[in-house]
Amino acid sequence: MLRIPCPHCGERDETEFHYGGEAGVDYPADPSALDDVAWAEYLFVRADPAGWFTERWCHVAACRQWFTIDRHTVSDEFRPVSEGVRA
Amino acid sequence: MTVPESTALLELRRSPLAGSAFGLSSPGLTMVEDPFRQLVEVRGERPADVDRGHVWGLGPGWWLVDGPPSEVVALEAPLAPGNRGVDVSGQRTVVTLTGAHALTVLAHGCPVDLEVVAVGDAVQGVLAGCQVVLGRVADDGWRCYVRASYARHLAAWLTDAATPYR
Numbered sequence: 380m381l382r383i384p385c386p387h388c389g390e391r392d393e394t395e396f397h398y399g400g401e402a403g404v405d406y407p408a409d410p411s412a413l414d415d416v417a418w419a420e421y422l423f424v425r426a427d428p429a430g431w432f433t434e435r436w437c438h439v440a441a442c443r444q445w446f447t448i449d450r451h452t453v454s455d456e457f458r459p460v461s462e463g464v465r466a
Numbered sequence: 467m468t469v470p471e472s473t474a475l476l477e478l479r480r481s482p483l484a485g486s487a488f489g490l491s492s493p494g495l496t497m498v499e500d501p502f503r504q505l506v507e508v509r510g511e512r513p514a515d516v517d518r519g520h521v522w523g524l525g526p527g528w529w530l531v532d533g534p535p536s537e538v539v540a541l542e543a544p545l546a547p548g549n550r551g552v553d554v555s556g557q558r559t560v561v562t563l564t565g566a567h568a569l570t571v572l573a574h575g576c577p578v579d580l581e582v583v584a585v586g587d588a589v590q591g592v593l594a595g596c597q598v599v600l601g602r603v604a605d606d607g608w609r610c611y612v613r614a615s616y617a618r619h620l621a622a623w624l625t626d627a628a629t630p631y632r
Contacts, residue, residue: 387526388589392577395592440597441590442525 384457387442399435401425402447402460429453433460476537482559482617488625495565495631497624499617500609503560504533510549520609522588522601530588530599530611532560558599559617561610561624567631568608572600574627594623 381393407413407421426432432452437445449458481501490497504519508529513521519533531551545551563571569580575594580602583589588601596619599611612620 391591440592442528444525 381455383436384448385436385438385442385444386446387444388438391438391441395438395440397437397439399437399445402433402435427452431458431461473537482614483561483621486618486621488561488621490625490628490632492632493565495563495567495571495628497561497563497571497628499621500560500562502535503555504536505553505555505558505611506531506533506551507554508545508549508551511546513545513549513551520601520603522599524588524590524599532601532609532611556614558611558613561612561617561621563608563610563624564604564606565631566606567628568606571624571627571631572608572610575623576600594620594627596620 382390383393383396384390385396404421404425407418410418410421413421429452431449433447433449435445435447437443447460449460450456451458479502481499483499483501488497488499507524508531509527511527512523513529513531515521516531516533519531522530522532524530572580572593576591576598578589578591578600580589580600583600583602585602585604588599590597590599592598593600593610593612596612596616598620601609601611603609610620
């Protein structure tokens with residue numbers, strides 16, 4: 380079980396959280412202008428690094444806040460979002 | 467069709483743990499349901515304290531005001547300008563745990579470290595699979611707010627968990 384550091388509640392069990400996927404994926408400014416390839420890219424294609432990954436979590440069982448955090452996909456360590464990455 | 471008096475209607479209320487024979491009174495642990503509290507969730511600034519009640523912080527800008535039962539919905543959560551309040555009295559019931567073993571019993575089923583919760587603070591978390599609010603009213607006194615539909619499961623679990631302390 381992951382222990383996830385919620386910025387409001389502290390470290391809690393993974394079962395209290397909902398996973399929100401990769402952070403910083405913007406809704407297209409003009410979605411109707413996209414062709415199918417670009418739309419599918421927006422919907423389905425995410426980075427899949429073996430290493431640090433910036434992702435969204437929601438602490439649904441407690442404070443119900445969404446937050447952004449870095450997780451190492453190999454070691455499952457957590458760290459605050461690194462400088463320069465948008466929340 | 468005649469509409470019954472409001473007091474007659476109140477007699478029709480059944481608390482979530484009515485008839486479940488829940489309750490324990492032993493030297494080290496007292497558990498009892500505290501039903502029909504007036505509960506109001508407030509978003510915004512911290513509301514003012516309530517007479518014979520509690521104000522718990524649930525999250526950033528999110529509060530639970532717990533006031534005494536009333537025959538009419540009378541709890542006016544003292545709202546600061548810009549605050550919003552919603553009556554959620556029917557959503558949860560309250561179980562109080564008092565005594566030297568109260569924290570131990572809760573810790574049997576709650577992975578949150580309750581030792582570090584200050585008196586007057588509340589934590590939300592999962593207790594025996596139920597999402598609950600645990601408010602600390604004293605060193606050895608807790609109020610557990612549980613959803614009505616989970617109350618019987620939690621009561622059965624608490625009764626079982628308290629077996630060594632009866």
